[in-house]
Amino acid sequence: MIHIKICGITRLEDALAAIEAGADLLGFNFHPPSPRSLTPEACAKITGNLVRDFPQVTLVGVFVNLPLDRIQSILQECSLHLAQLHGDEPPELLAALHGKAFKAFRGVPEQIKYSDYTTNRNEPPTLLVDAAVQGLYGGSGVTADWAAAAGLAQKLPLLLAGGLKPENVAEAVRLVQPWGVDSASGVESAPGIKDPLKMRAFVQAVQSAGQQSLKKQDSAPQAFP
Secondary structure: OOEEEEOOOOOHHHHHHHHHHOOOEEEEEOOOOOOOEOOHHHHHHHHHHHHHHOOOOEEEEEEOOOOHHHHHHHHHHOOOOEEEEOOOOOHHHHHHOOOOEEEEEEOOOOOOOOHHHHOOOOOOOOEEEEOOOOOOOOOOOOOOOHHHHHHHHOOOOEEEOOOOOOOOHHHHHHHHOOOEEEEOHHHEEEOOEEOHHHHHHHHHHHHHHHHHHHHHHHHOOOOOO
């Protein structure tokens, strides 16, 4: 099963449409330069309904270089399950969040010791790979480096982001084999406004690609001792 995260939710109706389409995780952005950012107060009005009515959906806060106490405060105020650290945060900040955070990387830098960022996560995802775009912390619409991401996906539960949309996500799933996929701009009608038809098409493409991958695994020749 390929898990699906719809990120940059700013309206309750978009959250409900994403869940109806089949999203497993919803992302809420707290980085003000982003056109998808919202205040904790606005987020809490949305997530209060979701926690009550859709407890199976994982709610994720997206943070960029915020201090620990501010992240913890927003997580609590908005009833969020996880923090996605999308800036330049050190491993120590993840450790201080006691397993309730995962690190997002822009690209797949060779010098990073990824085990330093994953030891505190007992459940997936353990990290996210996004596109590397100068001056932007996600939401660029640029495709990530799928080949590099595939190498990481073989080692740990990876959430793939970066320019994913209904037209290309099946190919991304086929090549990377990630734990999950993440889309923001690829399922929008305008920045911060989700398109229900695009979200539905995205989910359907992911599910179809996941089923094809399972069929290939089932039909592969079996080794016998």
